[in-house]
Amino acid sequence: MTALPPSLLATLPGRYYTSPEIFTEEQASIFENMWFCAVRGADLPGAGDFRTIQVGRESILVSRGRDGALRAFLNVCRHRGARVCTEESGTVRRAFQCPYHAWTYGLDGKLIAAPNLASTPDIDRVHYGLAGVHLREWLGYAWVCLAPDPPSFEDDVIGAATTRLGDADAIKHYEIDELEVGRRITYDVRANWKLIIENFMECYHCATIHPELTEVLPEFAGGYAAQYYVGHGAEFGAGIDGFTIDGSPGFGKLAGVVPEQDRRYYAITVRPQVFINLVPDHVIFHRMYPLAADRTVVECDWLYSKDVVASGKDVSRSVELFDRVNVQDFDACERCQPAMSSRAYAEGGVLMPSEHHIAEFHDWVRDRVKR
Secondary structure, eight states: OOOOOTTOEEOOOGGGGTOHHHHHHHIIIIITTSOEEEEEGGGSOSTTEEEEEEETTEEEEEEEOTTSOEEEEESOOTTTOOOSOOSSEEEOSSEEEOTTTOOEEETTSOEEEOTTGGGOTTSOTTTTSOOEEEEEEETTEEEEEOSSSOOOHIIIIIHHHHHHHSOTTTGGGGOGGGOEEEEEEEEEEOSOHHHHHHHHHOOTTHHHHOHHHHHHSGGGGGSOOGGGSTTOOEEOOTTOOSSSTTSOOOSOOOTTOOGGGTTEEEEEEETTTEEEEEETTEEEEEEEEEEETTEEEEEEEEEEOHHHHHTTOOOHHHHHHHHHHHHHHHHHHHHHGGGGGSGGGTTOOEEOGGGTTHHHHHHHHHHHHHO
């Protein structure tokens, strides 16, 4: 490869975005070994409520027990391996039943019934229950980890927010676990998950494709993203009253937001698949579900105070701003994806100075895949 001038850094080679083999290794070494944000707890309010989520190569079943606790299991019957829950979400009255041979599991995962089970008293109903998955709750979401010995949640997840904001308590001021979903939009993006992360981490493209965003956050037109600086929040422009499509007022500041966070936007990346956007009156929370080397589903929640949601206030102006940003970003990622297999990108591309922080992400990916 030709030597680069000091102002440029090399990206990952194109094969990292197209190779099924590399994607399989990422599934095993990244998504199946790290904390993965699965569902918002409030989506499963009652006993028997469930949702199935794809984490790496595994289907994960997250459900609410009769004791009120959330639990996660591999969505695999212990008898012959059929998928227990075939629907994405729903509610069961008392138990989960495999549709193949009717092995039946309690909400706690224990095997409670099966044809002829009474005649086989040597079967351990706990041992042959659904295989459990580690689960932690934070910011109102359930995070799961498939690793037998999970990494530190405090270091890898909470620590990512602390490192970005420069203050362990900064994210607590938004009281995200107390907010409610005012709008949810799911995007099916025909692009590799890393292209989406790289896009979210930089703002070199903002002046080109985000006219609405740079109107609200004029400093982004300069090309440096807020994530480039620890603790920095991009300030609203003069005459901008709210984080809305037209700069009009949004809603009252969230109760815990402190004065230095007012009129500022903060963006956080929690590896491997979460983006958190903080503004004074709401929070925008993205979860990525990488399904193939060239396909990623992104679920985006707009979170508001309970009063805003309960009153039925119109949230469309704030939703429209970041929905446009998402559509613009994902369109850019989809334009890049076909070129990842081009001979022109075989050795990768380059990072400008305002994008140099992305190189650390690339090193992280290389290290994980190598492991």
